[in-house]
Amino acid sequence: MKQQNDIFSNDDALRRAFQKGLPDAPVTAWFTRKVMNRLPPRRRRMLNGMEWGAYGVAILVLALYWIGWISHIMSKGTVTVGDIGDMAVLLGFTLLPVVAILAPKVVAWIRE
Numbered sequence: 001m002k003q004q005n006d007i008f009s010n011d012d013a014l015r016r017a018f019q020k021g022l023p024d025a026p027v028t029a030w031f032t033r034k035v036m037n038r039l040p041p042r043r044r045r046m047l048n049g050m051e052w053g054a055y056g057v058a059i060l061v062l063a064l065y066w067i068g069w070i071s072h073i074m075s076k077g078t079v080t081v082g083d084i085g086d087m088a089v090l091l092g093f094t095l096l097p098v099v100a101i102l103a104p105k106v107v108a109w110i111r112e
Contacts, residue, residue, distance in 0.1 A: 058097045065090055 073079060
């Protein structure tokens, strides 16, 4: 424990020594914009094939489950509380890949 405290005190001493001789950054509204303009442009995140494949399989499986659930309701002729629970779970699992695909695009659109 003492060795850990010594390391932290050495870090603090080094930080003070480095910062003692440095001037403060000038206060200007353009500083951030100048720095950001000098950075290379951001690359857009592209989904790789494995991710798209997983989304495709998930959507296919969910479509099959929806078809099965609807055909089960049609053949039975009545809707039970269990059927509504099944529908809620299916709806939640259907929204997961949709949100996973659309959320990064919406966040990027909002940040622009």
